[in-house]
Amino acid sequence: MNRILAINGSYRDDGITDQTVAAFAQALKAAGAEVEIILLRDYPIDFCLNCRACTQLPGVAPAECVHHDGMKELIEKIERADCYILATPTNMGSVTAIFKRFMERLVVYAYWSWDMNGPQFRKAQATKKKALLVSSSAAPGIMGRWLFGTNKQLKMTAKTIGAEVVGTLFTGMIAKEQHPMLPDRVKAKIKTLAGRLV
Numbered sequence: 001m002n003r004i005l006a007i008n009g010s011y012r013d014d015g016i017t018d019q020t021v022a023a024f025a026q027a028l029k030a031a032g033a034e035v036e037i038i039l040l041r042d043y044p045i046d047f048c049l050n051c052r053a054c055t056q057l058p059g060v061a062p063a064e065c066v067h068h069d070g071m072k073e074l075i076e077k078i079e080r081a082d083c084y085i086l087a088t089p090t091n092m093g094s095v096t097a098i099f100k101r102f103m104e105r106l107v108v109y110a111y112w113s114w115d116m117n118g119p120q121f122r123k124a125q126a127t128k129k130k131a132l133l134v135s136s137s138a139a140p141g142i143m144g145r146w147l148f149g150t151n152k153q154l155k156m157t158a159k160t161i162g163a164e165v166v167g168t169l170f171t172g173m174i175a176k177e178q179h180p181m182l183p184d185r186v187k188a189k190i191k192t193l194a195g196r197l198v
């Protein structure tokens with residue numbers, strides 16, 4: 001069974017990110033995959049303390065964090081999953097603050113003892129896991145994709161958890177009404193992209 005974990009950093013119900021993730025889930029379930037959606041807005045995740053207690057010892061498994069919050073369960077889900085959908089709106093040129101807070105807590109996937117200049121990714125050896133990256137912006141998609149930091153940050157998230165990026169969906173020109181609906185052209189792209197995970 002292909003287990004897919006979708007991690008959604010949007011702030012609001014039924015916005016473009018929620019609709020996009022739901023459309024992916026529908027397509028993936030129809031193809032026989034098991035899909036779980038994590039709404040980061042509902043998840044109790046504290047800020048990283050930069051204490052680096054979790055980075056001191058080598059090893060490929062994510063280390064223990066000093067916080068005891070929802071991130072522990074989320075890391076277990078990340079480890080169990082075969083593939084990921086990493087999704088966030090673009091806010092102020094980057095992933096949302098709740099997505100960034102989640103990303104920083106992924107430091108448990110780094111080995112970085114006090115005598116090292118920089119971190120080593122625990123999952124640097126390619127795993128068989130795959131990731132699709134999803135974002136949206138008021139700006140046209142092509143601009144959003146290349147000008148904003150969002151894609152870079154989503155790529156870094158995939159790399160940190162040991163997943164290879166197999167596709168990106170960046171929906172632009174999506175912020176001209178209060179409750180935008182996912183355009184048909186995007187729904188068609190979702191069906192094609194979903195095929196890269198299953």
Ligand SMILES: Cc1cc2nc3c(=O)[nH]c(=O)nc-3n(C[C@H](O)[C@H](O)[C@H](O)COP(=O)(O)O)c2cc1C
Pocket residue numbers: 010011012014015016017018089090091092093094136137138139144174175
């Ligand atoms: C606080 C805030 C900041 C935003 N910053 C940007 C931005 O820098 N560039 C951009 O093109 N769109 C920006 N947008 C538009 C969002 O990216 C767009 O509305 C997105 O589709 C929202 O996703 P959602 O429907 O899942 O909430 C911003 C929206 C908000 C509310």
